[in-house]
Every structure is written in structure tokens, then in C-alpha cells.
Amino acid sequence: MSAITFAVQLLNGVQYGLVLFLVASGLTLVFGILGVINLAHGAFYMLGAYFAWWIAAYTGSFLMALIGGVALSFMLGLLLENVFVRRLYGRDHLAQVLLSFGLILVVDELRQILFGKDVYSVKPPPWLEGSIQLTDNLSYPVYRLALCLFCLVLAALIFYVIQRTKLGMIIRAGAENRDMTRALGIPFDSVNRYVFAGGIALAALGGILVSPISTVYPGMGDGMLILSFVVVVLGGIGSVAGAAIGALLIGLTDTFGKVFFPQVSSILIYVLMAGVLLWRPNGILGKREA
Amino acid sequence: MKASSQSWIVAIALAVAIALPLVAPTYYVQFASKALLMGLLAVALNLVVGFGGMVSLCHAALFGLAGYSLAFLTPEGEGASIWLSLPAAVLVSSFAALVIGALSLRTKGIYFIMVTLAFGEMLFYLLHDTKIGGGSDGLYIYLKPEFGFGGAALDLERASTFYFVVLVCLVLGVALVSMLVRSPFGHALVAARDNERRARSLGFPVYRIRLTAFVISGALAGVAGYFSAAQFGFVAPQLLGWHLSATVLVMVVLGGMTSVLGPLAGALAIIGLEEVLKSNFEYWKLIYGLIVMAMVFVLPGGLQQLASMVLGAKPASEDDAVERDMTAPHDDAATDRLRPELLRSEAKAHV
Numbered sequence: 180m181s182a183i184t185f186a187v188q189l190l191n192g193v194q195y196g197l198v199l200f201l202v203a204s205g206l207t208l209v210f211g212i213l214g215v216i217n218l219a220h221g222a223f224y225m226l227g228a229y230f231a232w233w234i235a236a237y238t239g240s241f242l243m244a245l246i247g248g249v250a251l252s253f254m255l256g257l258l259l260e261n262v263f264v265r266r267l268y269g270r271d272h273l274a275q276v277l278l279s280f281g282l283i284l285v286v287d288e289l290r291q292i293l294f295g296k297d298v299y300s301v302k303p304p305p306w307l308e309g310s311i312q313l314t315d316n317l318s319y320p321v322y323r324l325a326l327c328l329f330c331l332v333l334a335a336l337i338f339y340v341i342q343r344t345k346l347g348m349i350i351r352a353g354a355e356n357r358d359m360t361r362a363l364g365i366p367f368d369s370v371n372r373y374v375f376a377g378g379i380a381l382a383a384l385g386g387i388l389v390s391p392i393s394t395v396y397p398g399m400g401d402g403m404l405i406l407s408f409v410v411v412v413l414g415g416i417g418s419v420a421g422a423a424i425g426a427l428l429i430g431l432t433d434t435f436g437k438v439f440f441p442q443v444s445s446i447l448i449y450v451l452m453a454g455v456l457l458w459r460p461n462g463i464l465g466k467r468e469a
Numbered sequence: 470m471k472a473s474s475q476s477w478i479v480a481i482a483l484a485v486a487i488a489l490p491l492v493a494p495t496y497y498v499q500f501a502s503k504a505l506l507m508g509l510l511a512v513a514l515n516l517v518v519g520f521g522g523m524v525s526l527c528h529a530a531l532f533g534l535a536g537y538s539l540a541f542l543t544p545e546g547e548g549a550s551i552w553l554s555l556p557a558a559v560l561v562s563s564f565a566a567l568v569i570g571a572l573s574l575r576t577k578g579i580y581f582i583m584v585t586l587a588f589g590e591m592l593f594y595l596l597h598d599t600k601i602g603g604g605s606d607g608l609y610i611y612l613k614p615e616f617g618f619g620g621a622a623l624d625l626e627r628a629s630t631f632y633f634v635v636l637v638c639l640v641l642g643v644a645l646v647s648m649l650v651r652s653p654f655g656h657a658l659v660a661a662r663d664n665e666r667r668a669r670s671l672g673f674p675v676y677r678i679r680l681t682a683f684v685i686s687g688a689l690a691g692v693a694g695y696f697s698a699a700q701f702g703f704v705a706p707q708l709l710g711w712h713l714s715a716t717v718l719v720m721v722v723l724g725g726m727t728s729v730l731g732p733l734a735g736a737l738a739i740i741g742l743e744e745v746l747k748s749n750f751e752y753w754k755l756i757y758g759l760i761v762m763a764m765v766f767v768l769p770g771g772l773q774q775l776a777s778m779v780l781g782a783k784p785a786s787e788d789d790a791v792e793r794d795m796t797a798p799h800d801d802a803a804t805d806r807l808r809p810e811l812l813r814s815e816a817k818a819h820v
Contacts, residue, residue: 216583282758
């Protein structure tokens with residue numbers, strides 16, 4: 180493998196990992212802060228992609244699709260939190276698993292009714308079309324590069340919000356000790372709502388961002404859900420930094436696995452997960468048991 | 470419900486089950502076989518979920534692996550011998566359960582759910598993406614297993630014979646699980662569910678007990694998977710997918726996790742509901758999903774709660790099904806599970 184192909188694969192792996200990070204960070208925040216396991220996370224990833232296709236088909240603008248898709252998903256998240264998820268705080272995980280499973284069925288069927296089950300593609304914005312010529316017969320699409328950059332900026336923003344802002348402080352305090360936070364008169368419960376909606380929006384954003392490079396299809400959420408779970412298990416529940424490490428590990432393992440060991444590439448990431456479980460059952464950045 | 474009235478219900482249900490193939494047309498007999506096999510899977514899963522307190526989302530994979538084993542072991546042009554293929558299939562499922570369980574049980578709570586889900590999906594993708602089991606097309610099993618002993622043989626191709634074999638398996642499976650939960654092993658499993666720390670400090674090898682339960686449950690899931698594959702004559706990766714695992718979990722919760730037979734009732738109810746919805750509505754999954762969501766809020770106690778609401782009786786307590794281990798901490802156990810702050814503090818975030 181030449182250095183340039185290696186670099187291209189590396190870039191692919193990093194880009195895949197970055198998208199994975201966006202989706203998985205939404206999941207890990209909802210886990211860590213609300214204590215809610217959301218199996219429907221993948222369904223919102225899929226829904227985001229369909230929103231993007233739908234809006235892009237009407238307006239012809241990818242930017243509109245991006246903004247509109249995220250806004251729609253965020254509002255949907257607020258609504259769901261208000262109607263259903265709120266009643267689940269404090270219920271056992273089994274109830275959360277069942278509710279989110281029911282939610283998947285409903286979302287899938289609504290998608291079927293609204294958008295059908297066809298496979299679609301979304302055009303990237305015109306100024307990001309085309310590709311950079313690397314060698315005579317090797318080029319790299321501009322959109323993928325822009326995607327990397329966008330994800331990096333967003334990741335920095337997420338870290339900034341959580342580490343440096345008042346909102347982030349409330350989130351961290353609530354995650355550490357919910358009752359104490361509440362007792363101190365901090366409006367933790369209203370923050371919950373936005374965390375859940377934000378998690379959904381991040382999943383949808385992932386789906387929107389990949390819609391120009393992969394196709395939009397009904398089963399796209401299932402694979403993503405499992406991958407995000409593996410990322411969270413690798414990184415440690417509730418840890419956004421862990422999710423970043425886990426996502427990059429998975430992105431690189433998967434990309435290079437497909438190149439070097441195509442026969443077993445589909446199970447490589449699970450082997451990785453098994454290894455991490457043996458080494459650190461609570462994830463790489465997870466807390467050790469008290 | 471009192472123990473006596475419960476055994477009456479069971480006796481009547483068993484009589485109906487035995488009489489069914491004598492009166493019902495073939496289609497319904499086949500449908501009933503399918504429902505009973507789902508019931509066996511649900512009973513198996515409940516050993517882990519209800520009595521063990523471990524929410525597993527990989528049981529469909531264990532179920533499907535046994536089906537694939539039958540497909541691999543069925544020679545061309547004839548049926549596989551049940552004496553060889555059934556133990557082999559169950560062994561494959563148990564071994565998979567042993568490996569997955571050994572790794573997953575290093576974690577608990579949300580982690581356990583996610584890890585079992587991920588390993589189950591690993592097996593799904595293994596069969597879906599590689600050519601081992603015919604890829605996404607799956608494999609056909611043209612002939613049902615041959616069930617011969619001595620000179621005689623049971624013809625499993627006959628729907629009613631197949632149904633009775635399934636019924637016997639189910640009864641044996643239920644008997645095994647009932648025996649287990651009443652045994653010291655079962656008491657220790659329940660004690661570990663209710664208060665792990667205390668069970669451990671009393672000297673119970675919690676990890677080993679849970680792993681044993683997980684493997685037994687996987688073996689029973691394998692029996693169900695073996696016969697399901699034999700019935701449909703076809704295995705596909707979807708058999709291992711986590712949607713089936715979640716559906717069986719719905720059956721378990723609907724039927725009630727505190728009794729051995731509850732999940733069987735839940736399975737029959739869900740299979741019946743699916744059939745009714747499928748034949749009446751185009752978008753049946755929408756209604757089905759809404760019913761599942763409503764169940765979480767309206768009927769957290771499942772069918773048992775519904776029955777007691779209708780009959781006006783006091784809700785069946787856990788003691789009906791399992792006499793608690795005297796060493797298990799009664800009060801703590803009951804209240805710990807209800808105190809939200811304890812449950813929520815399990816999952817702490819640290820960024």
C-alpha cells in the first residue's frame with residue numbers, strides 16, 4: 180500500500196469516526212445525564228437523513244436541509260421528552276428498552292407512510308461538489324474533507340459547552356449527583372429536556388451529514404445504533420471524551436479492517452469491544468467501580 | 470392468585486393444548502406450534518431477565534444459531550437425525566451463550582444491555598455479510614429432522630405430530646425452569662438480583678451463578694430455535710436480529726416476569742395480537758409500536774396486572790412464584806427496586 184492510499188484510508192477512517200462520534204455523543208449524553216437508554220437513537224439517525232432528503236427535494240438546498248432537519252428533530256425530541264421520556268426517569272432500564280423499541284416501530288412505520296421505503300440520495304451543496312486530485316488516478320471528494328472539518332468544529336463546540344459554560348456546569352453537576360443539584364435550586368429538570376432533544380438532534384445531524392456520501396435507506400439506523408453502542412461501551416457511559424476515543428478507534432478499525440482483512444472485517448469491531456471489556460469492563464474512560 | 474386456582478388454570482390450558490390438533494385445521498396447528506416455540510423462548514429469556522435481573526438483548530442470536538446448526542447438519546436429500554442434530558444445535562447455542570455471557574457479565578445495568586445487543590448483532594452480521602450461511606439469503610432446510618427410535622419413528626412432517634413434539638419440549642422446558650427457580654440455585658439467583666452486594670458477602674459466587682443461568686437460558690433458546698427452523702424449513706440472518714430479541718422481551722414483560730408461566734402467556738398474547746393486526750391493517754407495526762409504548766405506562770405489571778384489575782383481586786406478589794430465599798434481604802430488595810434515585814444514580818456521567 181502506497182503512502183498516498185494509506186493517507187486516503189486514514190482520512191476515510193477519521194471521517195467515519197467523526198460522524199460516529201457525533202451520533203454516539205448524543206447517545207452517551209442521554210445515558211449519562213438522564214440515565215435513559217434510548218434504543219431509538221438509530222431510528223432518529225435514519226429519520227434525520229429522510230428529513231434532509233425531503234427538505235432538499237423541496238428547497239433544492241442542502242444547507243436548508245441541514246438546518247431544517249436538525250430543527251425538526253430537536254423539536255421532535257422536546258415533544259417526546261415531554262410526552263413519554265419524562266415519565267421514564269427513575270423507571271428501570273427494562274421499561275426504557277421497551278418504550279424505545281415501541282418508538283422504533285412507530286418511527287419506522289411513520290417513515291414508511293410519509294416517505295416510502297425507497298432509497299434516495301442527497302446532493303451536497305454545489306460549492307462542495309467535485310474532488311481534489313491527489314495523484315493521476317486518485318482523488319478525494321471535497322465534501323468528505325468539509326465533513327471532517329465540520330465535525331471537528333462541532334466536537335470542539337460540544338466540549339466547550341460542557342466544560343466551559345454554565346449550562347455545561349449544570350449538566351455535569353446533575354450527572355454527578357442529581358438530587359443534590361436539585362436541592363441546590365438549580366433548574367436541572369428543564370435542562371434534562373434540552374439534553375434529550377439535543378441528543379436526538381445529534382443523531383439526526385449524523386444522518387443528515389452522511390446523506391450526500393451514502394444513500395438514504397430504511398435500515399440505515401440499525402447499523403448505526405449498534406455502532407454507537409459499541410462506541411459508548413468502548414469509551415465509557417456518559418463520557419464524551421471516551422466517545423471520541425471510541426469513535427475514532429472504531430472508524431479506523433473498520434476502515435483498515437476492510438482493507439487488510441476483508442473476510443472478517445464485519446466482526447473486527449466486536450473483537451475490539453470484547454478486548455476492551457476484558458481489560459476495562461467500564462470502558463476506556465469509564466469510572467472504575469467504587 | 471392462589472396456588473390452587475393457578476394449577477387449575479394450568480391444567481385447563483394444558484387440556485386445551487392437547488385437544489387443539491384434534492379439532493383445529495392444519496393452519497392453526499402450525500400457528501400454535503409457532504406460538505408455543507415463541508413461548509419457550511420467552512420462558513427461557515425470563516430465567517435471565519425476570520429471575521436473574523439481567524436484561525439480555527442477544528437471545529434471538531442464540532435462538533437463530535441453533536436454527537443455522539440444523540441447516541448445516543441437514544444432509545442433502547434426507548432429514549437430519551434428531552438425536553444428533555438437536556444436541557449439537559443446543560450445544561452451539563449454549564457455547565455461544567457461555568462466551569457472550571462470560572464477557573457481558575463483567576458489566577451490569579445499561580452496559581449489559583448494550584454489550585449483549587452488540588454481541589448478538591455481531592453474530593447477525595457474521596451470517597449476513599459472509600458466505601458461511603448463505604449470506605443474506607439464508608439457507609433452506611428441505612426436510613424436517615428424522616425422529617426415530619428403535620424401529621418406530623415419528624413423522625415430523627405431519628403438523629399435529631410436530632405440534633405434540635413442540636408441546637412436550639415446552640412442558641419439559643417449563644418444568645426445568647420451575648425446578649431451577651425453586652432450587653437453592655434459583656434462590657441464589659434471585660438473591661443476587663435483589664441485592665448483589667449482600668449475596669456476594671454471604672458467599673454466593675454471583676458471577677458463576679449468573680453465567681450458569683445465562684447458559685441454561687441459551688440452551689433452551691436453542692431448543693426453540695432448532696424447532697422453529699425445522700418448522701419453517703428456512704433460516705435467514707433476520708432470525709438472529711435484535712428486533713426479535715426485543716419482541717421476546719415485550720412478551721416477557723407483558724406476561725409478567727415474576728412467574729415461570731407468565732412469559733408463555735405473554736408470548737401467546739403477542740403472537741395472537743401480531744396475527745390480528747397483520748391481517749387487518751396495512752401499517753400494523755404503527756399500532757403494534759403504540760401498544761408496546763402504552764404498555765410501558767399503563768400496564769407495567771403486564772397481563773397479571775390486567776387480570777387482577779378485571780378480577781378485582783390483589784396483584785399477585787412474587788411470593789406466589791418463588792418463595793424467597795430466607796437469606797435474601799426481603800425489605801431492601803423490594804424497596805431498592807422501587808427507589809428511583811438508586812436506579813438513576815447508577816448511570817453517572819463524567820465528561
